[in-house]
Structure formats: C-alpha cells, structure tokens
Amino acid sequence: MTTEKQLLLGKDDLAKAMTRMAHELIEKAGKVDDLALIGIRSRGVHIARRLARKIEELTKQTPPVGIIDVTLFRDDRPRDQTSAPAVAGEISVTVENKIAVLVDDVIFRGRTIRAAMEAVERLGHSNRILLVVLIDRGSRELPIRADIIGRNVEASDTQRVNVLLEESDGIDQVVVTPWDSRNVN
Amino acid sequence: MGTRNLVSIADLSNDDIEEIFEYADSCDKLRSDKVGSCKIMATLFYEPSTRTRLSFESAMQRLGGTVISCSDMQSSSAAKGESVADTAKVVSSYADVLVVRHYWDGAVQAMAEHADVQVINAGDGGHEHPTQTLCDLYTLRKEKGALKGLNVVICGDLKNGRTIHSLVYALARFGANVVTLAANGMELPQYVLERLEREYQYTLAPVAGDDLSAVVTESDALYLTPKQPHQLALFTQVDSTIQTRLTSMVSGLRYDAFYMTRKQKERIKNGAAGGSYPSIGSKFLTEQRFKDTVVMHPLPRIDELSSEVDKDRRGVYFKQAAYGVPIRMALLHFLFEKQRQHQFIKSGKGAAIFESPHKTGPHCPNSKCIAVNEPGSTRLRYEILAGGPAAALVLRCLYCDHRFKAHLVGQTTSKKYCAYDIALAETVKQWLKKSELAIFDSIKQAEELGYEPYKSGPQRAIMDDREIQSAVRQMSEQILKDCEDPDRLLVLGIRTNGSLIGQRITAQMEQLQKRKFEVGEVEIYGTGDDLRRIFPDEPELGPVSLRDRSIILVDDVIHTGRTVRTALNIIFRSGRPRSVRLAVLIDRGHREIPIKPNYVGKHIPSAEHERVRVHLGEVEPDEKDKVVIYSITSPSES
Numbered sequence: 001m002t003t004e005k006q007l008l009l010g011k012d013d014l015a016k017a018m019t020r021m022a023h024e025l026i027e028k029a030g031k032v033d034d035l036a037l038i039g040i041r042s043r044g045v046h047i048a049r050r051l052a053r054k055i056e057e058l059t060k061q062t063p064p065v066g067i068i069d070v071t072l073f074r075d076d077r078p079r080d081q082t083s084a085p086a087v088a089g090e091i092s093v094t095v096e097n098k099i100a101v102l103v104d105d106v107i108f109r110g111r112t113i114r115a116a117m118e119a120v121e122r123l124g125h126s127n128r129i130l131l132v133v134l135i136d137r138g139s140r141e142l143p144i145r146a147d148i149i150g151r152n153v154e155a156s157d158t159q160r161v162n163v164l165l166e167e168s169d170g171i172d173q174v175v176v177t178p179w180d181s182r183n184v185n
Numbered sequence: 186m187g188t189r190n191l192v193s194i195a196d197l198s199n200d201d202i203e204e205i206f207e208y209a210d211s212c213d214k215l216r217s218d219k220v221g222s223c224k225i226m227a228t229l230f231y232e233p234s235t236r237t238r239l240s241f242e243s244a245m246q247r248l249g250g251t252v253i254s255c256s257d258m259q260s261s262s263a264a265k266g267e268s269v270a271d272t273a274k275v276v277s278s279y280a281d282v283l284v285v286r287h288y289w290d291g292a293v294q295a296m297a298e299h300a301d302v303q304v305i306n307a308g309d310g311g312h313e314h315p316t317q318t319l320c321d322l323y324t325l326r327k328e329k330g331a332l333k334g335l336n337v338v339i340c341g342d343l344k345n346g347r348t349i350h351s352l353v354y355a356l357a358r359f360g361a362n363v364v365t366l367a368a369n370g371m372e373l374p375q376y377v378l379e380r381l382e383r384e385y386q387y388t389l390a391p392v393a394g395d396d397l398s399a400v401v402t403e404s405d406a407l408y409l410t411p412k413q414p415h416q417l418a419l420f421t422q423v424d425s426t427i428q429t430r431l432t433s434m435v436s437g438l439r440y441d442a443f444y445m446t447r448k449q450k451e452r453i454k455n456g457a458a459g460g461s462y463p464s465i466g467s468k469f470l471t472e473q474r475f476k477d478t479v480v481m482h483p484l485p486r487i488d489e490l491s492s493e494v495d496k497d498r499r500g501v502y503f504k505q506a507a508y509g510v511p512i513r514m515a516l517l518h519f520l521f522e523k524q525r526q527h528q529f530i531k532s533g534k535g536a537a538i539f540e541s542p543h544k545t546g547p548h549c550p551n552s553k554c555i556a557v558n559e560p561g562s563t564r565l566r567y568e569i570l571a572g573g574p575a576a577a578l579v580l581r582c583l584y585c586d587h588r589f590k591a592h593l594v595g596q597t598t599s600k601k602y603c604a605y606d607i608a609l610a611e612t613v614k615q616w617l618k619k620s621e622l623a624i625f626d627s628i629k630q631a632e633e634l635g636y637e638p639y640k641s642g643p644q645r646a647i648m649d650d651r652e653i654q655s656a657v658r659q660m661s662e663q664i665l666k667d668c669e670d671p672d673r674l675l676v677l678g679i680r681t682n683g684s685l686i687g688q689r690i691t692a693q694m695e696q697l698q699k700r701k702f703e704v705g706e707v708e709i710y711g712t713g714d715d716l717r718r719i720f721p722d723e724p725e726l727g728p729v730s731l732r733d734r735s736i737i738l739v740d741d742v743i744h745t746g747r748t749v750r751t752a753l754n755i756i757f758r759s760g761r762p763r764s765v766r767l768a769v770l771i772d773r774g775h776r777e778i779p780i781k782p783n784y785v786g787k788h789i790p791s792a793e794h795e796r797v798r799v800h801l802g803e804v805e806p807d808e809k810d811k812v813v814i815y816s817i818t819s820p821s822e823s
Binding site: 102 | 738753
C-alpha cells in the first residue's frame with residue numbers, strides 16, 4: 001500500500017469540472033427558475049454555492065442555495081423514538097414543485113445521500129431530485145446513482161478521497177490518501 | 186358540525202373573542218365567584234413549556250378549580266407507545282377539561298376527536314397556539330383600544346412560529362393591517378398568504394427596495410391589508426436590523442405595534458440560518474414616528490430586544506405575559522358556560538369534507554402531521570378546496586391544515602381511476618356528494634385497491650410468462666454471484682407484486698443453492714406494520730432483523746423511483762443493513778429520484794402517459810403471467 005498522497009484534480013481541473021457540471025445541470029433542468037440547490041454540509045455547501053455562481057455567469061439567473069445537515073438522519077445515529085425529529089439543517093429554500101438539486105463533494109457508500117433525500121422529502125414535495133457530486137468513488141452500498149458527476153475515481157477501501165476547497169481548506173484540490181494516515185502531507 | 190373545543194383560533198367567532206375579552210376585563214369577579222369550583226383541569230404537555238402551562242394552572246386555581254398533570258409526558262405512558270387517542274380517552278375520565286401541548290401538527294385535533302371532555306390547544310407542533318393569540322389580541326386591545334385599522338408590524342421568524350400564523354389570521358379577521366418583516370429565509374409560508382387572500386380578501390403588496398436584487402437576497406417585507414391596497418414605499422437601504430430598514434420606510438404611516446418573534450431554535454437545528462436576525466434597540470426608541478408604537482413579544486426572548494426597551498413604556502411584553510392568566514381564566518369560563526348551555530361555539534361553514542373510503546390514502550404530505558405519525562388516532566379526512574391556483578383539486582388536512590394537490594381521483598362504484606383535470610370538477614363534486622369519491626396518492630395505490638384506469642388504449646404484451654421466468658432466473662443467478670455471504674442475504678419485496686417477484690427470486694435461489702433464505706415484504710402505504718417476514722413463518726422469531734444484512738429490495742416496475750425511496754426510508758427506520766441492492770423486473774425510465782436498480786429483468790422505454798402493468802398468476806389464477814403496456818386517458822378527454 002502506498003503512503004503517498006496522490007493528486008487527482010488540481011485547481012484548474014476542479015474549475016473545469018465545475019463549469020461542465022453547471023452546464024449539465026442547466027441542460028438537465030431546462031429552466032433555471034425551477035432549480036433549488038441544496039448543499040450537504042459542509043463541502044457540499046461550498047460546491048453548491050460555486051455551482052450557483054457559475055449558473056449565474058452562464059444564465060444571469062441565480063438559483064437559491066439551501067444548506068442541509070444530515071447528521072440527524074444518518075442511520076448510524078441512534079433514533080429517539082419519542083421525540084419529534086427536528087427539521088434538518090438550516091435551509092432557506094423551498095423545494096415545493098421545484099427541482100431539488102442535492103450537492104455533495106464525494107459519493108461513496110450512498111448513506112449520506114439517502115439520509116439527505118429523506119431530509120429533502122421533509123421539506124416538501126419536489127418535482128424531482130437531482131444528485132450532483134464532484135467525485136464518485138464507487139463502492140455503493142445503496143441503489144443510488146448521481147445524475148451529474150465531476151469525476152469518477154477508482155479508489156480502494158483503504159484509501160480516502162479528500163476534496164479540499166479554498167473556502168474551508170485554503171486550497172482547491174482533490175487528493176487520494178491512505179485511509180489510516182491523516183498526518184501524511 | 187360545531188365544536189366545544191378550542192383547537193384553532195378559527196373555532197372562535199369575533200363575537201366569541203369579544204365575549205372572552207369582556208370576561209377577562211372582569212377576571213376579579215370570576216375569581217371571587219369561583220366559577221371553576223368542582224372542575225378539574227388536566228394538563229398534558231408533550232413538549233416543555235413554562236408560561237403557557239403555569240398560566241393555565243394558575244388560571245384554573247384562581248377560578249377555584251383544581252389541576253392534575255403529568256410532570257413529563259415523555260416519561261409517561263406516551264413513552265410506552267400509547268396513542269394520543271387512547272390517552273385522550275383515558276384522561277377524559279379523570280378531568281373536565283384537557284389542556285394539551287404536543288409536538289406533532291394537528292395532534293390536539295386528533296385528541297379532541299377521542300376525548301369525552303373539552304380540549305384546549307396549548308400549542309401543537311408548528312400548527313397553532315390559539316390561547317397565545319387570544320393573549321396577543323387582548324394586549325393589543327388593552328393598549329390600543331380597538332383592533333380594526335391598526336397597523337401591526339410582525340417581524341423575525343414568521344415561518345416556524347405557530348403563534349404568528351394564528352395571530353395573522355386573527356388580525357385579518359378584526360380588520361387590522363399587517364406588515365411582515367421576515368428574517369432571511371423565514372418568510373410567512375405561501376399557504377398562509379393564500380389563506381389570507383382567499384378567506385379574508387387581503388391584498389398582499391410586497392414592499393420592494395430601491396435595489397430589488399438586494400432585497401430578494403435579503404428578506405422581503407409584505408404589507409397585508411384588508412381590501413384596499415396601500416401605497417407603501419420602499420427601503421432605500423437594505424440592512425437586516427429593524428431600525429435602519431424602518432427608518433428608511435416612507436413616513437406617514439403610523440405603526441401601532443411591533444410584534445417581535447423569537448427564532449424557533451427547537452424547530453430549526455443548528456443556529457443561524459444565514460443573515461442576521463432583526464432586533465429592536467435604543468435607536469428605535471428615539472424615533473419620533475415610533476413614539477406610540479408598542480413592542481410585543483411572545484417570550485421567551487433570546488436577544489431580539491435590548492434591555493433598554495424593558496424600561497420603556499412601549500415595551501409591553503411583560504404585561505402581555507401577565508395577561509396570560511386573566512385571558513385563560515376568561516377562556517375556561519367561556520368554555521364551561523358553553524358546555525353548561527350545551528352550545529357549540531362554532532357552526533360549520535358548510536365545508537366540503539372528504540373522508541377517504543380507503544385506509545391506504547391519500548396521505549397528508551406534511552411529515553410532522555399527526556395523521557402521518559399516528560395513523561391509528563386519526564382518520565383520512567380532508568376539506569376539498571375548489572378553485573385553487575391553476576384550478577387544481579386541493580385538499581386541506583383537517584388536522585394540520587396542510588394543503589396539497591390531489592392528482593388522481595376514482596369512483597368507488599365503478600372502480601375506475603383517472604388523473605384529475607379541471608373538466609372533471611363537476612363530476613368530482615357529484616362523486617363527493619354521493620360518497621363515491623376516492624383519491625389516491627399514486628397509480629400504484631389505486632391499482633392495489635383494484636381500480637382500473639378510466640379509459641385505456643389497447644394493451645400490448647411486452648413480456649410473456651416464459652420471458653418473465655427467464656428474467657427472474659437471470660436476476661437470481663446474478664444476485665447469488667454478487668453475494669459474498671448468503672447467510673446475511675434478506676429478500677424484501679414491495680407489496681404486492683414486488684413481494685411476489687421477491688418470493689419467486691428466493692425460490693429460484695433456493696433451487697440453485699439447495700438452502701433456504703429469509704424473505705419478507707415492505708408495505709409502503711401501511712399503517713404501522715410496514716415490514717413483515719414471510720419466511721420463516723415463525724412469530725416467535727420477533728420482527729425481521731435488518732442489522733448487518735445484505736438486503737435485496739424487489740419491485741415489479743421502477744418508474745419515478747419514489748416507491749423505492751419510501752421503501753428505503755422504511756428500511757432505514759427499522760434497522761441498519763450492511764447494504765441494499767435493488768432488483769426490478771422492469772425499468773421503464775422517467776426517474777425523478779436518483780435511484781438506480783442493480784438488477785433489471787428488462788428495460789422498456791415508455792412514454793409518460795403510458796402504464797406498464799405486471800400480471801402475476803398468484804393474483805390472477807386464471808391468467809398467465811404477462812407484462813402489458815397501454816396508454817391511459819381521463820374521462821374529460823373522452
């Protein structure tokens with residue numbers, strides 16, 4: 001097993017991928033009016049905001065961006081049966097009769113996305129849910145498929161795919177690192 | 186139908202409210218007359234509360250009555266899973282009036298239906314809080330004399346506050362003008378605005394800014410006024426603090442009251458929702474235009490009001506809290522009087538009420554509605570609102586007030602269903618009148634109940650029994666090939682056809698592997714018992730364990746993906762499987778949810794208006810297995 005950090009996408013690759021994703025999203029949606037972007041905390045939110053800006057550049061229309069925190073809906077968290085589940089995350093978009101676009105950095109097992117879909121369902125009846133991810137690293141455990149993918153990556157279970165973004169990490173890049181050695185730089 | 190309960194502020198007429206205010210004015214007399222003696226009030230609080238509960242208890246004791254309560258419903262029989270219906274029935278025999286707060290929308294209505302005594306809503310989820318509204322109106326009347334024509338600004342979180350929605354309706358009824366000033370992303374919900382327009386003929390005039398795009402990203406202000414629209418000019422500057430925004434509003438309008446709300450932290454997780462929350466501070470107090478503007482707040486406050494406002498005569502929120510006791514004394518007395526005189530407090534408005542002839546739907550789409558969370562305590566009852574936007578068939582849930590469009594209607598006598606269309610309005614009215622109307626959430630639900638499309642094109646067979654059999658065999662082989670640990674395997678079919686195909690797949694795998702597999706089924710329109718084991722059929726095994734299982738979810742046809750999503754929700758509510766893979770006999774495309782099956786018997790391209798139906802011998806013993814495709818039309822098109 002390599003302990004080396006592998007660079008998958010640099011700043012320019014990432015920007016290109018983002019532009020392509022925005023184009024695809026506009027094409028799939030038909031009308032930008034109908035879009036409601038929902039970023040999954042935390043890097044999904046940055047990506048959603050970048051997509052919104054890109055869409056604005058391309059169409060002069062800015063889709064709203066909401067934020068969702070799915071930790072409450074994750075299945076690996078014990079549920080308190082007697083209390084009412086809280087509204088997920090902080091959201092400031094309405095999805096009623098819109099195309100809800102779920103945005104995340106990496107799709108792996110699919111559990112986060114499943115939880116996010118349940119959370120979106122609680123926000124109201126959307127016409128459609130589109131799933132946009134920057135990286136699809138395969139190894140799905142649930143029958144979920146992203147509609148728009150920035151880059152497919154073959155990574156083994158012993159590897160981590162890390163998306164680093166300026167907003168949170170000070171740099172734009174996607175790297176693959178060994179799962180157990182966070183300190184390797 | 187009338188009611189003796191107070192579930193919604195709409196249960197009281199304006200005259201009723203005036204009568205309650207008069208009682209409140211003379212609450213000392215109510216106290217000395219001990220009008221509540223020999224009465225027992227039970228307080229059932231499923232959610233924490235300080236002032237509502239204490240003011241109710243204080244009010245009852247001052248009337249000479251007694252109070253029984255359960256210190257914490259979470260630790261009582263509710264925690265053991267007792268339904269609200271049963272709790273209401275049982276406690277009815279202990280008390281003369283029930284005061285209930287619950288976390289689900291519409292829960293108090295459900296309890297009122299099952300209680301034998303009067304029920305008062307002390308807050309149900311995000312739905313209503315009518316006694317707070319009474320208290321707010323009473324404060325306004327006390328401070329300002331009359332309600333008609335008042336200009337009231339409500340600001341802050343207008344989305345999650347149950348008190349706000351009730352208050353806005355009540356202000357509308359008494360003819361006050363309302364200016365809304367929402368914190369970012371916390372605007373008054375659309376259905377509240379629609380109801381104001383529909384029921385109270387309010388015109389809604391958005392207050393725009395000089396720089397419109399900036400206002401859009403900030404919060405919008407709305408001026409709600411009865412009948413005659415007002416000219417209200419604009420913000421020159423966009424700032425989320427109240428002071429700057431309001432000083433830039435055009436002068437000439439007199440504001441009588443400011444109603445601040447608290448951010449509903451318990452209803453929105455994780456603090457701030459982008460943008461700051463409005464607050465009232467010292468600058469407000471020095472504004473000449475606000476010299477007679479009272480500041481109200483339902484309390485508890487967080488930091489929306491600075492302490493300077495406390496000392497000012499215009500800060501009336503502690504008075505407002507103090508009025509809680511006399512107003513609740515007055516309300517209790519009012520309800521006891523109505524009870525004594527056997528009077529209902531509201532006569533029905535002749536609303537068109539639809540009660541579903543089927544237990545499986547339609548369902549209220551509000552996931553926080555009591556009817557969704559405790560179907561056993563509720564009935565599928567809706568008001569039919571004709572002439573909604575785009576002439577849709579709109580249903581209003583009688584519990585939580587949530588409105589939603591119905592897409593599929595059926596007739597119980599002919600057992601036909603079709604998509605709703607404006608041309609069907611009269612037909613549907615007739616069906617409702619004759620109790621022949623059925624409404625469905627989905628085509629699948631209609632067909633499960635034995636309904637057929639109203640009119641369909643010629644059927645074209647796309648798979649025969651041999652092809653179905655070979656598809657099942659291929660999927661079974663593939664599932665076994667991918668399966669790393671057969672002991673973990675669990676086949677779950679979606680009822681009814683998916684379950685039958687799941688059983689066929691299991692039988693096929695058993696033949697190939699010479700061993701038994703566990704099989705179950707998921708019912709997506711169920712009323713509680715969503716997951717059932719089919720094999721091994723031994724009740725002593727208890728519920729199906731999903732933990733660490735490799736689940737194969739099976740359905741007959743995948744279309745939008747919504748059915749599968751619901752099934753996944755049920756699965757993940759019940760346990761934490763290692764993986765879920767999806768097997769479908771037919772994938773017909775048109776996905777609306779990002780779901781992709783792992784095993785597909787056959788891909789069939791289809792048009793939106795077409796139906797693909799799987800006929801299986803287990804359901805129709807005289808027929809051979811087959812899959813057909815046909816187009817459907819509604820009666821209006823014929």
